[in-house]
Amino acid sequence: DVKVTQSSRYLVKRTGEKVFLECVQDMDHENMFWYRQDPGLGLRLIYFSYDVKMKEKGDIPEGYSVSREKKERFSLILESASTNQTSMYLCASSLLVSGNNEQFFGPGTRLTVL
């Protein structure tokens, strides 16, 4: 079974803090993704990575950065957290080549920025 784990289920931070969200997958997947989910807006792609040290911007990268130093780990960094970054953050992974482009998701991190 593919397992994608995220470092925290719930996180509360203050405005201006630097925030690290960690994601680890155990299936040797090449692709990893970070999304945020907001009510009425669905899932929006922040960043993705298709190889170690490779990253590409998604649809809403502003205010975020990422790091992928090892294949199994993909970190999302909020350089200076703001209240509009309060959201559910979801990490996902997938094979570089798969039959149906399925992505496997972690349980999510509910981040609240005060």
Place this chain on the structure above:
Amino acid sequence: DQQVKQNSPSLSVQEGRISILNCDYTNSMFDYFLWYKKYPAEGPTFLISISSIKDKNEDGRFTVFLNKSAKHLSLHIVPSQPGDSAVYFCAASAIGSNYKLTFGKGTLLTVNP
């Protein structure tokens, strides 16, 4: 510009009846479509997918229909069960997109006992 649209934010059906969730897309480069199901406080889980070379794919109670000319797909759940109550997301990927998925906004399905 929303490339994948789920125009119904919510849907309520009776247990045992059919649930039909709809999804429209605008990008003609999309060649693979997936449905995900999401319970509160959990990550989305894959449900069923369909390639653009097919018009139907079935897996147990779940069937996805694709109408390429109308750029429309639908998910049918028959019979609906209370445990199917969740948010359903339609997603699509385009040729050469590094397997990026574009998601719709989701439809909240409530199945009443």
